[in-house]
Amino acid sequence: MIRVIRPLLHGAVAGLAGTTALNIAGYAEIALRGRPVSETPEITVRTLAEKLDIRIPGDDEVRENRIAGLAPLTGYTVGLGMGAALSVAQAAGWPPTKTSRYAFASLFALTVTNAPIMLLGISDPRTWAPSDWVSDIIPHVLFAAVTVRVLEKLETSGIRREAVRGLLCTSVCR
Numbered sequence: 001m002i003r004v005i006r007p008l009l010h011g012a013v014a015g016l017a018g019t020t021a022l023n024i025a026g027y028a029e030i031a032l033r034g035r036p037v038s039e040t041p042e043i044t045v046r047t048l049a050e051k052l053d054i055r056i057p058g059d060d061e062v063r064e065n066r067i068a069g070l071a072p073l074t075g076y077t078v079g080l081g082m083g084a085a086l087s088v089a090q091a092a093g094w095p096p097t098k099t100s101r102y103a104f105a106s107l108f109a110l111t112v113t114n115a116p117i118m119l120l121g122i123s124d125p126r127t128w129a130p131s132d133w134v135s136d137i138i139p140h141v142l143f144a145a146v147t148v149r150v151l152e153k154l155e156t157s158g159i160r161r162e163a164v165r166g167l168l169c170t171s172v173c174r
Contacts, residue, residue, distance in 0.1 A: 007091040008084045010154040015083015018109075018147030019076050025139040035135075040117055041071035047120045082112055083147050090151060098152075105144035113140065 030037060045067050049056050056063050056070075086105055089095070095104045114136070117123045128136070 004088055004091070007087040010151055011084035011087025012080045013083070014087060014147045014150035014154065015080040016076065017150045018083060018143040018145075019079030021146040022079070022109075022139040022143040023072075023075070025142045026135075029135055029138070040122060041075060042067050043122050044117060044120065045070045045074060047122060051120070078112060079143065079147075082109060082143075083151070086147060087151050090155075101148050102144060105148050106141045109140040109143050109147075110137065 029035075045056075048054075056066050058066055082105075086101075086108065090101060095101045114125050118125060125133075125136075
């Protein structure tokens, strides 16, 4: 049985670091290309609220402002959750190799973020132009790389701390 609290916390931290990297890459690409910010996150919030019969309160302007605030928060929440899921999987020994962790995390990030917009009928990645895919893949691969690397660092530092505590306790606790 694996212990889950530490992997969940490590994963949350790693997922937020990965999400920050994804956002930096995405906004840098927007600035470099001069393209508009995607409306997909806000459309997703509206569509989910409709499908789940959740009323977002306020008149038109206040409601739109709330949606504009909820859209990036859902991105951070998804990133945090993906980091936690990756960390728990890694703590359980899967994926088994460093390379497979990076590959799996990249595919996981692309799937978790693109499947909902496809299933909700917001966008269909199968119809995207190559430039759309580049705009999507690079930030998600960066998310995966940062998330997995932070997990590796946190796990290594956690092992060291436990080893040091064990050494101290063996020599001092006797």
